[in-house]
Amino acid sequence: MNNQRGLTLVELLAAIIISSFVLLFSTTLLINSFKTQEKVTSEIAIRDAADFIMSSLIKEIYTSxxxxxxxxxxxGHNNYYLEKIDDSSTITGFKNGQIYLNGSTLQYNDVIVEVVWEKSDIEYTEDTNLNRTYTIMLTLQSTKNNFEKTFKTEVRSINDLKKEEEEG
Incomplete structure (x- = not known):
């Protein structure tokens, strides 16, 4: 008797092997997609927080x-800030693990982003015309996957000292 309706053992093994390859490829693709999505989400959160923090600091320093x-x-304590001469409680910058803006703590509502204080600072330079330039370095890190990014910008404050010297 010749039975042609079923699968042979070779055909069955070939079908199982091909199905295993397809399943393995699909699983790998799915896992990599989740990892990529997590990284992109972290990077977006970091960029959003950096945009908010940097633009707030720039606006405050630029108008001072x-x-x-x-x-x-x-x-030594990662403190870099501008302090109002007649009111020491009015500060803008980094102090004691906080970001201050015109004397108030700046709040950014993202729990997966934190400031890396050891890599964040504000540098101050003054040229011969008394123009002050502040270089802000801000390093943020994702608490989910330790993704870290550093942002750097320069901003000048209003030079009213030169005008006073010229007038006087």
Whole structure:
């Protein structure tokens, strides 16, 4: 008797092997897609937080007058900030593990992003015309996957000191 309706053992093994390859490929693709999505989500969160923090600091420093603020730098404690000369509670910058903006703590509502204080600072330079330039370095890290990104920008404050010297 010749039975042609069933699968042979070779055909069955070939079907199982091909199905296994397809399943393995699909699983690998799915896992890599989830990892990529997590990385992209972390990077977007970091960029959003950096945009908010940096633009807030830039706006505050850009509108400050040189005659009203002094720059305080304490690298040992990661403190870099502008302090109002007549009111020491009005600060803008990094102090004691917080970001301050005009005396108030700056809040950014993203729990998966944190500041890497050891890699964040504000540097201050002054040229011969008393123009002050502040270089802000901000490093943020994702708490989900330790993805880290550093942002850097420069901003000048209003030079009203030169005008006073020229007038006087």
């Amino acid at each position: 007058k040189n005659s009203e603020f002094k720059f305080i730098e304490d690298p």
